[in-house]
Amino acid sequence: MTDAQETAKVIPLRPAKAAKASEGKWGAAVMNLGFSIIPSLLLRAQQRLGLNPTQLAVLLQLCDYWWEEKRKPFPSKEALSQRLGLSTRQVQRHIADLEKADLVKRIERIGRHGGKLSNSYDLSGLVKRLQALEPEFRQVEEEHRQRREEVTLPRHRRRVTKRSEPAH
Numbered sequence: 001m002t003d004a005q006e007t008a009k010v011i012p013l014r015p016a017k018a019a020k021a022s023e024g025k026w027g028a029a030v031m032n033l034g035f036s037i038i039p040s041l042l043l044r045a046q047q048r049l050g051l052n053p054t055q056l057a058v059l060l061q062l063c064d065y066w067w068e069e070k071r072k073p074f075p076s077k078e079a080l081s082q083r084l085g086l087s088t089r090q091v092q093r094h095i096a097d098l099e100k101a102d103l104v105k106r107i108e109r110i111g112r113h114g115g116k117l118s119n120s121y122d123l124s125g126l127v128k129r130l131q132a133l134e135p136e137f138r139q140v141e142e143e144h145r146q147r148r149e150e151v152t153l154p155r156h157r158r159r160v161t162k163r164s165e166p167a168h
Helices: 003-008 016-026 028-032 040-044 053-064 077-084 088-100 124-152
Strands: 105-110 116-122
Touching (some): 016 028, 040 053, 053 077, 053 088, 077 088, 088 105
Antiparallel strands (some): 105 116
């Protein structure tokens, strides 16, 4: 088999249907500037994680710089400051709060010349917290799904529950 034939068998990693759906919602020009994959659980669990809106925004910005699993994001405080409309000192304080909450770990980077570079940020604490919350959120999702199904079934096919029956 030739290389061309082997290549023809490769399944694209990004299905056209998903790309079209995103482009349909946001527009091709917007999507062509890039996108981040953010777990919905991060947004749904904001309160459970104890994140105020600005802390969540800082985390979302750090996630936007995290492109590869093994390569930690390393945006400068200045870049985060510009994106968020905050001073660099405010960004530092919010990152320190995220560090105290064990969601982020700052890692100092030193250049070949011995000078300081922007910190890299380990988000494994956030990942662990979301993984710990997932079963509880999954259970609630499943309970809601079951209740929706019960409501849509015809009355004679609904499961009998131990709730009190309405008086006739």
